[in-house]
Amino acid sequence: MSIDTPTPTLKSAMGDYWSRVKSGDIGSLPAVLGLIALCAVFTTMSSFFLTPGNFANLLTQAAGVIVIAMGLIFVLLLGDIDLSAGYSAGVSGAILVILVTNHHWGWAPALAVSIVAGIVMGLVIGSLVSYLGVPSFVVTLAMFLAFQGILLLLAGEGGTIPITDKTVVAIENSNMSPLLSWAFYLGASALYILSGLRKMAMRRKAGLKSELVQLWALKTFGLLAICAGAVYSLNLERSNNVALVSLKGIPEVVVLILAILVVGTFFLGRTSFGRHLYAVGGNAEAARRSGIDVKRVRLMAFVICSTLSAIAGLIFVSRANSVSPTTGGNATLLYAVGAAVIGGTSLFGGKGKMRDAILGGLVVAVIDNGMGLLGYAAGIKYIVTGLVLLVSAGVDALSRKGSS
Amino acid sequence: MSEPILSLRNINKSFGAVHVLRGVDLDIYPGQVTALVGDNGAGKSTLIKCIAGIYTPESGDYHFDGKPVTVSGPRDATALGIEVVYQDLALCDNLDIVHNMFLGREKKKGVTLDESHMELLARQTLDGLSVRTVKSIRQTVSSLSGGQRQTVAIARAVLWNNKVVILDEPTAALGVSQTEQVLHLVRRLADAGIAVVLISHNLTDVFQVADNIAALYLGTMAAQVKLSEVSTNQVIELITTGKSAGVTKTEAKK
Structure with a gap:
């Protein structure tokens, strides 16, 4: 065989990795290093940070954001964004709670309906972006407001609807x-x-x-x-x-997240749909000329994103034991985008993995949790998280410059 | 000379009032490099887009393998085994060489991608073209040089057993040594029996690899001649004035 260098050794493999890092292909390295550094800082500053109780708390705290971030990765891979993912989780969660609490449905059919709602939301967004050609930023910004309105109407102004179904509550609490x-x-x-x-x-x-x-x-x-x-x-x-x-x-939610991780990684890495996602994100024109149905790929990405948001909605209502007009609101969406980007997914499309959502989601949760333990105000937490997101996006932009 | 695999007769194409191709004839032979030359606006791009099915000519005959065919879309051309490598190459920088070569036509085993099979086929194709310049076929295209990218794009066209490969200015953006590499590759394609159409502004390149030259002048085929029968000056005359002493239009028909 003429191509390929001689059999690699451990040393040459390390060298290859280092040269990839230098050329800008850093992947999840900043997230891993950041996670270690943050944990070290918070452990020295707070005696409660590294306790088993707080560790479990951290995972359940991060779960919802991680699942939304996992969905967002499909959209980010195309270079698009879904700003409505937080509120589509809220709307799906509200549908689940209303069906179970107000209409006495079983958890399974109610969950099925809420997931179908997620699929429908994805179809609407995806069709507008892909077939009408409206930029995803605008479509999902509009939907961000519209879904917030739907959630407000469903939950009733200022109202909170509780849920006591054992299976739903167990996900975040058992x-x-x-x-x-x-x-x-x-x-x-x-x-x-x-x-x-x-x-x-x-x-x-x-x-x-x-x-x-x-x-x-x-x-x-x-x-x-x-x-x-x-x-x-x-x-x-x-x-x-x-x-x-x-x-x-x-915590049971960890099993749910791992299941989504395995299925998502399989889709992205081992199927032609996943390959086409990367191709469209890398060079949409090349993908189109290769015979890939770019519009359908884009539609599917938004459907998957909203479907995973619906699952995140289940996690949110399970954690709060209720749904309120702020479920999936506030900083949820920004934390999810932050998680994906901090984990190593590029905002420019074509680069990202499912595991990025978990690594980045943990970084965001550690900042949130650790600063909370140290008694910082919510305002300071938002500022720090915002800056971390900005630094990650900056690293992303710089590494893109370095590789081209 | 063997029978042409692709032959066009009296092709006409207009865009509104502009008559871009006026009765163009062209013959493309297997195992030969046919250079398509002509000044800007002579109709080179329009002609290859007619061959590739992107444009449909208003009139004219399209013969493939001796049989008349109608090519009314890119899919028809692809089905015949005609592949165009455009100047922008249409590669995905974030994917590796194997992924790019099989883009949109991935080999599958059940629902999963058959990576080993694709890697083997890609490697065989590159080996068959004696490509030795890439370090690993699993490196991303973003890490390749201009010449290597061109190589990958050409290898992709060869991978699918195409009979006609059309290269649109493959050396336009390359340095000296990379141009050399690509021209060698073009020659090997022809030696492997593929009919190659090379569009180029660079007559040095043309004289180095081509077997025959088709010169377009203002939408007409000034002449299609064997390379050995013309000089550089005659080709320049054909490109700039549409005629040259000693070269008659009838030679194109032989």
Whole structure:
């Protein structure tokens, strides 16, 4: 074979990575480093930050924003944006609560209707952007206001509708038992290792060079070790009053997020739809000439975004045990965009991964949570989060300059 | 000379009152590089867009492989095995070489992409063209030089077993050594039996790789001649005045 350099070594692989970083392809590196730095700072400044209770709290706090950010990534990959994603979560959440509380529906059909509502919202936005050609910024800014209005009408002005359905409330408030948590961890790890091994074996069978085994092992087992630490910490008792209630295990919402991560990563990386998303984001004209239906791809991206927003709506109402006119409002959308961008997704399109939403979402949640613990006012938190988003977008713009 | 794979007769195309192509004849042969030359506005772009099905001529005959065909859209041309590599290359910078070569026509295994199969085919194609300048076929196109990008775009056209590959000014934006690389590649395409149409303003390039030259002048085919039968000066005369002593229009028909 004439192309391709000789068999890589661990050292040459590191060198390749470093030269990629230097050329602007930094991926999630700033988010990982930022997360470590922030955790270190808050741990030294607040004795409560690194407690099991706060760690679990951090995950449930970040969950809604992470799910919206995961949906936004599909739209951001095209270089578009969905400013209405926060309120489409609110509207879907309101539909769920109203059906369950006011109309006594079961949680399952109510959830199905709320997700269909998300799909419909995505179809409306996507059609306007893709077939009418209105810029997504304008369409979703209009929808931001319109959905806010719908939410206000549904919830009633100043009104809060409670929800007591056990399954809905459990998502943000219940945990798997410690035993089940470990079983889940082991099962997921086994699947992760197997899929990695299978990929390498298939490439070798086809006579292609595969990733260096040592490097793969380092990455895989490093990640699994971190996750094992997280599971261990989540399995510690974190209730203030054990006699009254015991709190331990992985929050159920974590399983939901991991499921979306796996499905989304599969769609983006392994299907032609995912490939077409990247292609349209990279060069829409080239994609069109290659026979890709650019309009349909764009429509689908908005539908997926709003559908995931509907799932985020479920998480919001579960966390608050209610829906109010501010569900999915305030800084939700900006936090979600921030999460995606901080995680390494480009605002210019063509670059991003599902995991960016989780990494970036954790950074946003750590800032929010840590500064709250230190007693800073909400105003200061907004300013700091805004600045972090600005820095990430700046890094994104600079790395784009560097690579072109 | 073998039979032409593609032959156009008496092609006419107007845009409103402007008669851009006036009875143009063109023959393209397998295994040969046909250089299409002409000054700005001579109708080169319009002619290749007619071949590629982007424009439909008002009148004229389009023969492919000896049979008359109607090409009324880009899909028809693609189905015949005609591929145009435009000047802007139409590559996605954020995707790697393999992804770009299979863009829009991905090989699948069930619902998932068959990456190994695509990588093997891409590698075979690049090897077949003796491309040795790219480091890894999994690097993103953004990290490639201009000549390498051109190579990827050409390799994509070859990958699908096209019979006619039309290159629109492939060396316009390249430096000396990269121009050399691309011209070698153009030659190898023809040697592999593909009919290559090379659009170029650069007569040095044309004389280096072409087998025959078709010169357009104000929407008419001034002459289509074998390269060995003309000099640079004669070609310049054909481009600038539409005629040249010693070259007659009838030579185009042989």
